[in-house]
Amino acid sequence: MKKVRVLIRPKKGLLDPQGRAVREMLQDHGFKVGEVVVGKVVEMEVDDSQDVKTLVEKFIVNPLIEDYEIEET
Amino acid sequence: MKKVRVLIRPKKGLLDPQGRAVREMLQDHGFKVGEVVVGKVVEMEVDDSQDVKTLVEKFIVNPLIEDYEIEET
Numbered sequence: 001m002k003k004v005r006v007l008i009r010p011k012k013g014l015l016d017p018q019g020r021a022v023r024e025m026l027q028d029h030g031f032k033v034g035e036v037v038v039g040k041v042v043e044m045e046v047d048d049s050q051d052v053k054t055l056v057e058k059f060i061v062n063p064l065i066e067d068y069e070i071e072e073t
Numbered sequence: 074m075k076k077v078r079v080l081i082r083p084k085k086g087l088l089d090p091q092g093r094a095v096r097e098m099l100q101d102h103g104f105k106v107g108e109v110v111v112g113k114v115v116e117m118e119v120d121d122s123q124d125v126k127t128l129v130e131k132f133i134v135n136p137l138i139e140d141y142e143i144e145e146t
Binding site: 022029 | 082092095104107110111112117118119120123128
């Protein structure tokens with residue numbers, strides 16, 4: 001088994017209402033923050049034989065609206 | 074401004090229904106996977122003067138039910 005981490009974000013240029021809400025809330029509380037992006041992280045133990053990219057693209061992310069990165073940890 | 078990434082997961086031992094659902098779905102599709110954890114990632118540009126730990130603990134995570142890690146990217 002290997003451990004993989006998949007980081008999933010809204011595609012650049014698409015609305016990220018959660019990110020905007022967090023940014024505005026932090027600024028309202030006086031914090032100096034710039035862009036905020038809210039996404040998901042999926043951490044999995046996967047058998048070494050498995051094709052992680054296929055698994056992720058078919059079942060974990062929606063490539064129409066999301067970008068992703070796979071990291072082995 | 075520095076860029077920080079906050080990885081947020083359900084605390085070990087607490088229910089992670091999303092993770093369980095993803096695991097079962099993948100196994101039903103024939104993938105060999107072990108534990109799956111589904112969490113959130115928040116990526117922020119933060120002014121260098123800001124205390125990121127305080128910001129995260131007060132406004133981003135719920136320390137009763139979530140663990141987190143801060144990475145500078």
